[in-house]
Every structure is written in C-alpha cells, then in structure tokens.
Amino acid sequence: MASIKDVARAAGVSIGTVSNVLNRPDIVSPARRSAVEAAIAELGYVRNDAARQLKAGRSQTVGCIVLDISNPFYAQLAAGAEMAAESSGIGVLTGNSGHRVERERLQLSLFEEQRVRGILLASRGGTEDLVRAIHDRGTPIILMETDEHEDSFCSVSTDDRAGGRMAVAHLLQTGRRRIAVVAAKLELRQVEARIAGARAAVDAVEGASLEIIEADDLTVLAGRAAGSAIAARPARKRPDGVFCVNDLVAAGVMQAFAFEDRIRMPEDVALIGYDDIAFSRSTIVPLSSVAQAAEMMGRTAYALLEEEVAYGDEHVHRHVTFRPELVVRRSTDPEAKDPMETDGR
Template sequence: MAGGRLVSMKDVARRAGVSVGTVSNVLNRPEIVSGDRRERVEAAISELGYVRNDAARQLKLGQSRTVGAIVLDSANPFYGQLVGGIEGAAEDSQLMVIAGSTGNREQRERLYLSLFEEQRVRGILLASTGGSAELVAAIRGRGTPVVLVESEPGAHGSSVRVDDIAGGRIAVEHLAGLGRRRIGVVAARQDLRQVADRLRGARAAAEAAGIGFEVIEAEDLSVLAGRTVGEAVVARPRAERPDAVFCVNDLLAVGVLQAFAFRHQVAVPEEIALVGYDDIAFARSTVVPLTSVSQPADLMGRTALALLEEEIASPEAPPRQVSFTPTLVERESTIG
C-alpha cells in the first residue's frame, strides 16, 4: 500500500527510475530487460509490496485462468469428489476453480451461469437441473465454452456423464439375484434427469425379473429425508415391507439405514437388503457398510476440464460426449 491505496505500476516505475513499460516487461517478459533494470524493478516491487492485477491483465488478453464449476448440491459428498477432480486437473494446468452449488434450484443455476459469464471465466463446467438449456446455448454463442456434467444423452456441446439407467438396472439386478422379490425404490426430485434415469433402469430390471416394484417418495435427497422414509417402512406390518430397498443416492440410503438400525428394528440385510448410489466415502463406514452403485466422480471432474481445454484449443472441432458405465460395490448391506 502507498498512502492507504494500492500500489500501482506507476509507483513501481517511479521508485525504480524506469518507465511503466519496463515494469511491464519485467513482469511479463523479464528476459528482454537488462539485469540492472530488472534488479531495480524487482527491488521496488519488494519495497512497495506491489501485487499485479492479474485478473485485469487476463481480461485484456482474453485469457482468463479461472474456471467456473456449478454443481447441484454441495451437501452431497459426490459433488465434493467431482469438484476435487476438477481442482486436481486445474492445479496441473495452473488454473483456478470457483465452485457454486445450486441446491437443485434452477433460479440459482441461472444466476451462477450469468455471473460466471460476466466475470469472463475461461469456461464453465455445469451439473444442471435441466432448466437452463437456452441460457447455456446463449452463453456458448457469446464465446464462453460450457461443458455439461451429468448431462442428457445427446446433449449439445461437450459433456461427460454416467449411464444412470444402467446404474439403476444393476442395483435391482443385484437384489433380484439375491432372491429379493419386493423392491422399494426411495427417490425424490424425479424431475432431475439423474433420478429419473435411475428409476427407469430399476423399473426395467424389476419387470425383467418379474418381481414387485414400489417407488417410495422422499421429501428431498438428504439423510434426514431418508430417515423419515425408513421410519415409515418400519411402521408398516412386516408382511407389507419390501425385502430390499434401493435408494437413488447414498444420502437417502444412510438415512434409511439409520431408521432401520434404531433399536435394531430391522436387520440389514437379513430382513431388508439395502443399496445406495454414488459410493461416497462414508458408504464404507456406516453401521452396516453400504452396497452402492459407484460413479467415478474424480475422473468425471478431470474429464470435464479436459473437454473444456480441448474446446478452447480447437473451437471448431466437433464436441465430444464421454459416458462412463457405473459399477456395483458390494458390501454387508446386501451380502451379510
């Protein structure tokens, strides 16, 4: 600070006895500045505590080093793992990531999209509620690349996703293979593509196996909502309970498991087998370790950033859609 204000390049130039252009060259092309002048500028920078405005420089050059990431729910550890993958890849490329969570709300998603565009970020990685397609297309048209994460199949532009229909299917196929005949699927927010696809896959597997299938609606996609559903299942007469439950995410499954374990009212998996989705880190350390459908969250994040950089490097190249196949991780909640 100089007299209570930020130190400018002019201040540095005045202290070093050189031109502003020389200071700029020391900061950006030091190899073309003589050793004596470079040392004087570097000493002035140190004495005055000058910090260059890199954001302004990047804006002028049109080369931002900041990536915007928008996820559906920061309370879900899956999205923490996803952002972790983005940040890991960004660190390798000397980029910065700013992440925002929409809380599954379209209005907040649109706000983040607009703010990131206004900030002239390098690009946006978006796990969408599905309601901002027109805004995304407009932002792309104005020159900011957007890569969709957990996108609709065949989405416009580059995208990375997991085959959630396959994920729902393998969960119920696993339960049917264990001899379970009455499947309850705990779900919320069926308007979200991911949830709808998991339900589609689960229903198709149940129909193929000729077993009972029931959708149990939760208030939202949280642990507390899962616990409420679990308590409602426990309150049923034993003959009316499902003998297996598949939850469309692990948070719901953890809540259901808590309700079942309370006072040992339901034995898992002996009475009711339980499967979650996402394979968050906590799934392996629940009171009964949770069988879960695993998504490669870290790899998805890294892939999304790689697709963004590909688009920046070759804007005329056709977009790429990358799809991963989920896998089932078996633990004691189904196999005892």
C-alpha cells in the same frame, strides 16, 4: 492500492520488466527479478487480473456450477476439475445452485459477465435457453451429468440407467423380490434414469415387484424419514430390498432401520445406495453402492473445455459416458469383507 508503476519505481526498473517478472520470469535476470519481487512484497501489490484478461483476450478462471456442494459426490466432481486446471495455472470458481433454477440462472449470468474461460455445468434443468445463449455468445459450456444437447455441447456423464439396473439386479440376485426405490426430485434426469434402470431389472425377473417411495429431499434426514416410514410397516408389508438413489438417502434409511426398529441389514432388508461416497465404507453397516467416477468426470469435463478453447470453430463436440461399478459391502452381503481391509471392489 499499489500499481505496477509503483512497483517499477520502487524496484528501479521499467514497467515492462515488472510485467515480465509477473508473466515470463524466466527471461528476467535474477537480480532484477529479486528487486521486483521485493518491491511487490513491500508494497503489497496485487495484479489486476480483469485488466490482464482483457488485454490477453482469455480469462484464467473457469466457472463450475453443481447442484449440491454439501453432497460429497459434487464436492469430488468439482475437486477433479480444480486438480486438472491447476497444472495449467487456471483457477476454478465453484457455484452451488442448490437445485434452484433461479440461482443457477444467476450464477450462469455472473460467470458470463466475469468473462470466464468457460463453464462446467451440472444443471437441474430449466435454464436451457440461457445456457444456449451464453454458449452462442462465445463462452464454452461443458455439460456434466447429462448427454443431452449432443449437437451443441460437449458432455460428460455416467450411464445412470445402467447403474440403477445394476443396483437392483444385485438385490434380486441375493433373492430379494419386494424391491423399493427411495428417491426424491423425480424430475431430475439422473434420478429418472436410475429409477428406469431399476424398473428394467425388476421387469426381467418373474415374481419381483417395484415400489417407489418418494422422500422429501436427497439428504440424510430425508432418508431417515423414509426409513422410519418403512420400519413402521408390519414386517410382511416391508420391502426386502431397498435401493436409494444416492448414498446420503441410504445413510438416513440405515439409521432408521438400525436405531428405530432394529431391522437387520441384510438379513431383514438388503440396502444399496448410489455414488459410493467415502463414508459409505464406515456407516453402521458398510453400505453397498454403485460407484461413479466423480473425480475423473470433473477432470474430463475440464479437458473437454480446454479442447473447445484450443480448437474454437473447428472444435467437434465429444460426449464421454462413464460406466458405473457395483461395490458390494455388508448391507447386501453378510459375507463381504470388512472395508477396513478392502474397499469392496
């Protein structure tokens, strides 16, 4: 590969001038800048960023680890971080742990070895020892979707307990009393908090009951299997209100209700999800959901990282918690406006 020396020789300038074109082009005359840019294009020169960051002492790359990149919520979370970093010329590399502890540990170690500027982490748990060690060795880590470890880390999260309570309180307000929560990965902090909120809402209403239906995964297919199991029950033994801990599961439950047993929503069963991902507006019956500010969470996590980079040892950890928002559509309210006219907020 062409080196910076090759570029300088081809352009007839010094190595320092090439360096200035790459890093401070505003101080180079237009003629010399054009000559260097032409030489770079002709030789196919690519700058060695690893060497540059060793010299500068700080990488231009941030690592971002999420639980499931196929879930639109996490894609939006990562996109928020990318958009915030772009204006500063910082790149974001996103890793998908797939809810696997081993993969999360591998990605954390690889990002540290690459000397990234910092790491944005949505953890499934089980890597606390490594997270703390990496942070103590000097790589800033911002926790996403959790407010734990307040003494050592900045964090950004949603009040998931409030969100779970909000979802089920809405079902109860529509007259539902036999409430089911469809969930998977019950050990996840987010899922646990949403179920706790749902339980609190039910406990506050006399005559209401709560049932936990455990799905195999937090996916559409797993939701469809859970929905089929509910549909197979006699009508009098079905829940009349269902809260799914994410919208993917809710979409699967809706498919089962609509296609397998013709359960009407919300007349027979009211259904609500969580996350308010984009296609919630265009499901068979537009899906009520609890919205999280995914993009803003990603942007905020990146901002917290830059604060920690800027202030170093003088940095004071901050914890930003977003309040979720109820979005009512036709799966719980037959009078809700068409989402093509409004987003339901």
